[in-house]
């Protein structure tokens with residue numbers, strides 16, 4: 736008769752490799768999504784994360800105003816042809832990630848971004864030597880500047896792939912973690 740005691744089940748579960756660990760691509764995309772949570776943009780929050788060939792995160796960024804430009808003073812509105820348009824002021828997530836890399840070489844790195852990069856970010860991606868891009872949303876694919884991105888990325892051979900998550904959700908439950916300590 737097989738031993739199905741709770742003790743044996745616990746022993747087995749705690750002595751062998753966990754099976755539901757995060758896959759690398761989900762891990763880095765989730766890191767970008769978490770970074771996006773820092774964004775104050777009321778419409779689109781973008782996060783980006785740059786990873787080297789040893790799977791080390793070398794930089795992270797999200798969309799926001801330049802340092803010392805107050806989130807309370809600068810506009811989050813969209814007002815074409817007006818000085819009150821956020822577009823004039825926001826530093827894009829990918830640009831922030833590249834700037835946050837602190838001088839590290841980005842040659843042959845991989846960028847994970849929650850939104851397909853615009854043409855301006857794409858120029859920076861190419862110029863910094865990033866070789867691969869994973870994105871989640873491509874909601875602006877029809878727009879001219881995003882079509883220009885695809886054109887540049889294809890032309891120079893930066894591999895650009897929509898990330899297909901291996902799992903449906905990742906939950907961070909602070910309460911449950913704290914309860915574990917009690």
Ligand SMILES: O=c1ccn([C@H]2C[C@H](O)[C@@H](COP(=O)(O)O)O2)c(=O)[nH]1
Pocket residue numbers: 776778779780781797798799813825826827828829850851852853854856
């Ligand atoms: O490559 C990109 C493109 C856009 N963003 C940021 C810039 C803005 O803050 C939002 C887009 O706002 P909408 O109101 O959806 O136009 O996304 C970025 O970080 N990276």
Ligand SMILES: [Zn+2]
Pocket residue numbers: 827828829852853854855856857
């Ligand atoms: Zn951009």
